[in-house]
Amino acid sequence: MTERLESREKVTGAARYAFEYPVENVAYAAAVQASVGRGEVLSVDIEAAQRLPGVLAVLSHENAPRVDSEPDGELALFQSRTVSYRGQFVAAVIGETLETAREAARLVRVEYAAEDPDVRLRTDHPGLYKPDKVNPVFPADTELGEPEAAFTDSAVRVDVTYTTPAEHNNPMEPHTTLALWDKDGSLLLYDSTQGASSVQSTIAKVFGLDPTQVRVIAPHVGGGFGSKGSPRPNVVLAAMGARVTGRPVKFAVPRQQMFATTGYRTPTVQRFRLGADPDGRLNAILHDVFEQTSTVREFAEQTATPTRTMYQAPNRRTSHRLVALDVPTPSWMRAPGETPGMYALESVMDELAVVTGVDPVELRVRNDTDREPESGLPFSSRNLVACLQEGADRFGWAGRDPAPGVRREGRRLVGTGVAASTYPAYMQPGRAIARAEPDGTFTVRIAAADIGTGARTALTLIAAETLKEDIDRVTVEIGDSAFPRASVAGGSSGTASWGTAVVRACESLRGRLNGEVPPEGLEASADTSAEVKNRDEYARHAFGAQFAEVEVDADTAEICVRRMLGVFAVGRVLNPMTARSQFIGGMTMGIGMALMEESVMDGEFGDYLNRDLAQYHVPSCADVRDVDAFWVEESDPHLNPMGSKGIGEIGIVGAAAAVGNAVHHATGVRVRDLPITPARLLPHL
Amino acid sequence: MDSEATPVHADLTLVVNGREHRLNVDTRASLLDVLREDIGLTGSKKGCDHGQCGACTVLIEGRRANACLALAVAHDGAEVVTVEGLADGERLSPVQEAFIENDAFQCGYCTPGQLCSATGMLDEVDQGWPSAVTADVSTEPVLDDDEIRERMSGNLCRCGAYVGIVAAVRAGARSREAAEA
Ligand code: FES
Numbered sequence: 001m002t003e004r005l006e007s008r009e010k011v012t013g014a015a016r017y018a019f020e021y022p023v024e025n026v027a028y029a030a031a032v033q034a035s036v037g038r039g040e041v042l043s044v045d046i047e048a049a050q051r052l053p054g055v056l057a058v059l060s061h062e063n064a065p066r067v068d069s070e071p072d073g074e075l076a077l078f079q080s081r082t083v084s085y086r087g088q089f090v091a092a093v094i095g096e097t098l099e100t101a102r103e104a105a106r107l108v109r110v111e112y113a114a115e116d117p118d119v120r121l122r123t124d125h126p127g128l129y130k131p132d133k134v135n136p137v138f139p140a141d142t143e144l145g146e147p148e149a150a151f152t153d154s155a156v157r158v159d160v161t162y163t164t165p166a167e168h169n170n171p172m173e174p175h176t177t178l179a180l181w182d183k184d185g186s187l188l189l190y191d192s193t194q195g196a197s198s199v200q201s202t203i204a205k206v207f208g209l210d211p212t213q214v215r216v217i218a219p220h221v222g223g224g225f226g227s228k229g230s231p232r233p234n235v236v237l238a239a240m241g242a243r244v245t246g247r248p249v250k251f252a253v254p255r256q257q258m259f260a261t262t263g264y265r266t267p268t269v270q271r272f273r274l275g276a277d278p279d280g281r282l283n284a285i286l287h288d289v290f291e292q293t294s295t296v297r298e299f300a301e302q303t304a305t306p307t308r309t310m311y312q313a314p315n316r317r318t319s320h321r322l323v324a325l326d327v328p329t330p331s332w333m334r335a336p337g338e339t340p341g342m343y344a345l346e347s348v349m350d351e352l353a354v355v356t357g358v359d360p361v362e363l364r365v366r367n368d369t370d371r372e373p374e375s376g377l378p379f380s381s382r383n384l385v386a387c388l389q390e391g392a393d394r395f396g397w398a399g400r401d402p403a404p405g406v407r408r409e410g411r412r413l414v415g416t417g418v419a420a421s422t423y424p425a426y427m428q429p430g431r432a433i434a435r436a437e438p439d440g441t442f443t444v445r446i447a448a449a450d451i452g453t454g455a456r457t458a459l460t461l462i463a464a465e466t467l468k469e470d471i472d473r474v475t476v477e478i479g480d481s482a483f484p485r486a487s488v489a490g491g492s493s494g495t496a497s498w499g500t501a502v503v504r505a506c507e508s509l510r511g512r513l514n515g516e517v518p519p520e521g522l523e524a525s526a527d528t529s530a531e532v533k534n535r536d537e538y539a540r541h542a543f544g545a546q547f548a549e550v551e552v553d554a555d556t557a558e559i560c561v562r563r564m565l566g567v568f569a570v571g572r573v574l575n576p577m578t579a580r581s582q583f584i585g586g587m588t589m590g591i592g593m594a595l596m597e598e599s600v601m602d603g604e605f606g607d608y609l610n611r612d613l614a615q616y617h618v619p620s621c622a623d624v625r626d627v628d629a630f631w632v633e634e635s636d637p638h639l640n641p642m643g644s645k646g647i648g649e650i651g652i653v654g655a656a657a658a659v660g661n662a663v664h665h666a667t668g669v670r671v672r673d674l675p676i677t678p679a680r681l682l683p684h685l
Numbered sequence: 686m687d688s689e690a691t692p693v694h695a696d697l698t699l700v701v702n703g704r705e706h707r708l709n710v711d712t713r714a715s716l717l718d719v720l721r722e723d724i725g726l727t728g729s730k731k732g733c734d735h736g737q738c739g740a741c742t743v744l745i746e747g748r749r750a751n752a753c754l755a756l757a758v759a760h761d762g763a764e765v766v767t768v769e770g771l772a773d774g775e776r777l778s779p780v781q782e783a784f785i786e787n788d789a790f791q792c793g794y795c796t797p798g799q800l801c802s803a804t805g806m807l808d809e810v811d812q813g814w815p816s817a818v819t820a821d822v823s824t825e826p827v828l829d830d831d832e833i834r835e836r837m838s839g840n841l842c843r844c845g846a847y848v849g850i851v852a853a854v855r856a857g858a859r860s861r862e863a864a865e866a
């Protein structure tokens with residue numbers, strides 16, 4: 001149990017986030033968003049804005065510096081007249097103060113030639129297509145056996161469609177950049193990002209620089225949940241503003257503007273067909289997914305991929321169909337793919353349990369498999385059953401009456417539900433450097449990110465263990481692209497990837513240490529590219545089981561999650577204290593997904609209607625009661641030198657299904673469209 | 686030109702964490718922006734700028750308030766305590782200590798607001814203020830977990846550290862009591 005190493009800075013306000021670096025002569029940016037959902041900018045009237053004292057520059061497609069739009073169309077800020085979605089940035093003001101910049105942005109008048117935007121995801125949209133691959137590199141469709149025929153022939157059939165809404169990551173720290181150009185043409189960015197190295201290389205391309213001319217600093221990041229996994233327009237805007245004015249410029253995307261410009265989870269429509277024997281053994285699984293992308297950049301969420309991993313069945317199919325709408329570009333949000341996909345799979349498994357009369361825990365055990373069903377690969381380790389069993393014990397599942405809608409406590413209907421979790425154990429190549437100092441201390445440097453995951457602490461533990469030194473003698477420095485290149489904090493791969501580089505660098509340093517450290521110190525570095533490439537072929541995934549108890553007010557349909565318990569199998573847990581927080585944090589976000597989070601598309605004008613935290617509800621303190629997380633012992637030699645699997649995302653996977661299944665058990669009502677709000681539930685009570 | 690768009694400045698005195706600051710501020714500036722941009726106390730965070738998240742919570746005259754909703758000019762002469770003022774020199778407050786021990790944060794961005802809010806909230810309970818979940822408002826409220834959760838619900842934490850926050854506030858309240866006894 002090691003407390004976060006930056007705890008003291010975080011509780012005293014000393015930890016600096018991107019907006020907070022003191023720089024001389026800083027100016028402020030404010031952005032103007034498109035007020036039409038599709039069309040062209042005809043003119044930008046900047047006169048009134050420019051007359052305001054303290055306005056330094058007004059940027060739009062008419063005068064913005066040219067940048068390379070190849071890396072990401074969303075970063076091609078002010079490069080054309082085209083409006084691709086409502087809320088897209090079309091102009092910006094740089095001002096002496098925040099107040100002036102914001103007021104001037106209000107005075108910019110943009111005229112448009114507007115067209116009707118096409119913004120509604122539907123399964124009969126004529127524009128639906130099969131993407132070449134789904135995020136990051138999975139096939140869009142897979143098929144084994146004779147799924148349609150096997151389904152038709154199955155003794156028990158469930159054929160249902162689930163929908164999940166668009167959801168916004170909403171990290172508490174907005175996407176923020178402070179940009180400074182040096183006289184020598186190099187660019188310094190204090191950025192709120194999950195990956196300093198990737199911002200460095202992407203922004204270098206956008207501005208036509210050599211990567212060595214861009215430095216990105218981000219030691220503390222106020223959450224990201226995927227939305228800071230790649231640079232967003234804020235980086236380009238701040239850098240452009242700084243170039244045009246010759247001043248440092250900072251820009252934090254206002255919360256309301258984040259909803260259009262910083263990414264979100266696509267809405268999904270998922271048709272599931274399960275064919276099974278009367279005893280619940282699966283014979284056919286068909287999972288067909290419909291989702292959206294934008295016209296700016298394709299993002300294809302890998303929603304059906306967990307279905308390829310979870311349960312045995314000889315006949316199976318998964319498919320993804322995408323439609324490019326006039327909407328902001330969807331992107332990564334905590335466990336993209338697994339989160340919406342496992343919501344649907346684990347809900348339909350509950351439906352199968354109800355139809356067959358098999359206990360939901362037992363149903364999952366019965367369909368467990370020791371090989372990944374679609375790839376045929378052996379699992380490096382798979383302890384789903386252990387998680388289900390330990391979870392059932394801890395939760396008090398035994399003796400549960402399966403009958404829905406029969407437990408009443410006064411006005412409240414009470415029920416329990418279970419769902420499985422899974423998340424791949426990814427690993428990315430990277431580098432690290434380890435130094436022994438003459439005073440007996442050690443410094444390890446890597447451009448990793450700690451967005452609240454506890455990465456800094458975990459990496460320090462890993463380095464100290466490898467060096468066989470006390471943790472107090474080891475400092476791990478992260479969050480700076482000047483350090484050895486590191487992968488993004490994403491795909492729950494951070495600690496596995498960076499930790500491996502840290503281990504290899506520290507091992508190599510230890511090999512070179514014999515006795516005295518020379519006055520200039522001793523250094524060793526590592527690059528894990530070959531190691532990552534040459535890993536044995538295994539299906540590497542973490543698993544888990546989540547249990548929820550809910551009460552539903554029979555008169556108002558208000559739902560309260562009384563308790564929630566997760567048990568996870570994630571290899572070796574490196575720091576129990578921060579790991580538990582990761583699991584519980586994910587489960588908490590899962591409560592939000594189940595019960596409240598929903599970004600509502602404005603069907604007529606485009607963009608999301610509920611653009612702030614008063615209208616987009618995330619769980620508050622009162623919504624989160626008795627939530628706890630545990631893990632089973634799991635030793636897996638096929639992962640990485642630490643023996644760990646990623647833990648940042650699995651907590652949200654399956655959480656919404658556990659809650660939804662509990663709501664069904666409490667009320668007898670199956671709501672198949674998230675979130676399960678009183679408005680959706682009450683008519684059926 | 687909009688006449689209201691011409692910036693108007695005003696002199697202002699703020700006593701922040703016991704230190705007096707004489708400032709000349711834009712009358713449109715929020716207390717939060719004055720703290721962060723003019724005084725350089727960046728501990729108070731901006732999560733929404735609209736009073737919807739609590740990241741900017743500070744104590745104004747001892748009471749918790751969203752600094753993003755407070756116009757700086759409206760608080761001339763006010764005593765303000767920010768997260769930077771909660772510790773006694775190097776000694777952390779009981780609530781700060783408890784936040785660390787209970788891992789009541791992850792990214793830390795909501796934390797300054799949570800800490801100021803918890804500090805102000807414990808004073809409110811000491812003064813006998815009821816909350817929406819206090820069953821009998823004529824009695825002294827007892828700070829159980831339901832009370833903590835209700836009273837801390839103005840501070841959002843997207844990392845989902847609430848379980849730790851409730852444990853920390855509970856523990857912080859206990860050690861405050863012990864220190865006062
Ligand atoms: S920043 Fe003040 S409440 Fe959100």
Ligand code: FES
Nearest residue numbers: 791795842843844
């Ligand atoms: S600790 Fe990240 S938002 Fe609360």
